Structures are given as structure tokens and as C-alpha cells.
């Protein structure tokens with residue numbers, strides 16, 4: 598399985614994400630610079646955290662216009678797996694691959710600490726190795742992670758089981774609507790989340806609970822390919 602880690606000017610979690618893939622599943626992974634447009638080789642595209650284009654205008658607002666993001670939109674339509682983490686989530690909402698927006702944290706502070714997340718949907722390709730309702734420890738590091746959408750969109754997210762992760766009740770760190778920490782698109786192949794699973798892939802980092810996101814995606818891809826090979 599081939600992974601791409603996108604790199605924009607200002608990305609700063611790209612190396613962590615690359616290493617997380619290497620260390621947790623050992624599959625081939627490349628850095629892909631924002632000027633590239635050929636993503637045909639890749640089965641999964643990872644959009645990392647950081648401060649793309651210095652967070653000018655709004656987080657992710659400029660990154661959405663890059664060559665590589667035009668190809669990410671096509672890849673999403675083809676059903677390829679796409680995961681946006683933190684700034685990556687912000688980029689995916691700006692590119693309209695995911696609904697809603699990420700606003701300034703309530704309290705206006707940059708929050709950087711472990712959070713307790715509840716796995717709300719373990720049927721996505723990125724969460725199938727977790728149990729539904731499992732509480733996992735994953736760190737956050739953001740100033741603009743306050744998820745917001747209108748009432749009709751929230752209803753849709755709830756009804757379609759597009760809410761993938763919630764902050765555990767009473768521990769919402771940023772004011773996100775309905776305690777939302779991560780969502781998927783309707784088809785389930787695009788996921789965005791504010792917490793950083795790539796920073797939680799070994800006990801020495803304080804938690805290894807993020808590792809199952811990467812084992813999940815590999816097993817989902819293998820299952821799809823084995824089924825195609827049998828046909």
C-alpha cells in the first residue's frame with residue numbers, strides 16, 4: 598500500500614506522520630510537495646498538521662488552491678483514502694471535502710495537551726481496529742479547532758454516522774459543536790480530525806492509541822484488494 602504525506606510551506610507534522618507510517622505499519626511512504634499533481638501511485642493521502650502558508654487569511658484557506666489539493670479532490674472522488682490531521686482537517690474543510698469549518702478555540706488560547714476521545718464510528722476505514730465507544734488518549738495542539746457547522750449539516754452528520762470521534766463528555770477543549778473531534782464525508786473515505794494520532798504511536802510518547810488508525814487503514818485496503826483479486 599502506498600502512502601503520500603503532503604507537504605505545504607509551513608507544514609510541521611509531516612515528518613511525524615511519515616515516521617508513524619514507517620514505525621506502525623512499515624508500508625512505503627513518500628513526501629509529496631504541494632506543487633505536484635500526480636497522485637496516481639498513492640492509495641492513501643495524508644494531509645499533515647502545521648501552519649500551511651502561515652495560517653494567513655484562515656487556517657487552510659490558501660492550501661486549498663494548490664496543485665496537489667486539486668488532485669486530492671479527484672482522488673477523493675475516486676474513493677481513495679484521505680486523512681487530514683489538525684491543519685490537514687482545516688485544509689479538507691476549506692477544500693469542501695468535509696463539511697463545516699474550524700473556528701478559533703473558545704477562550705482564544707492555543708491548546709496543547711492529551712485529550713480523551715470516544716470512538717463514535719468504528720466502521721470507517723480509519724477506525725475499524727477500534728471498538729465502538731472505546732476511549733482513547735490522543736494529543737491536541739491547535740488554536741483553531743472549534744468545529745462549527747449549521748444545524749442542517751449537524752443533523753446530517755449525526756444521522757449518517759459521520760461523527761467519527763468526540764471529545765469525552767466534559768472535556769471539550771475548544772468549544773466544538775456537539776463535542777466533535779473528527780468527522781468523515783458521506784462516503785466514509787475522507788476523514789478529518791483535530792487530535793494527532795501520529796503523535797500517539799508508542800508508549801514512550803505518552804500513548805500508543807493512535808496506532809490503530811494506521812493498522813486500520815492497511816487492513817481496510819488489504820481487504821478491498823484481496824476481494825478484487827478473488828473476483
Ligand SMILES: NC(=O)CC[C@H](N)C(=O)O
Pocket residue numbers: 645646647648649652656682683684685738739740741742
Ligand atoms: N498542529 C496544527 O496543525 C495547528 C493547526 C492550526 N494552525 C491551528 O493552530 O489551529
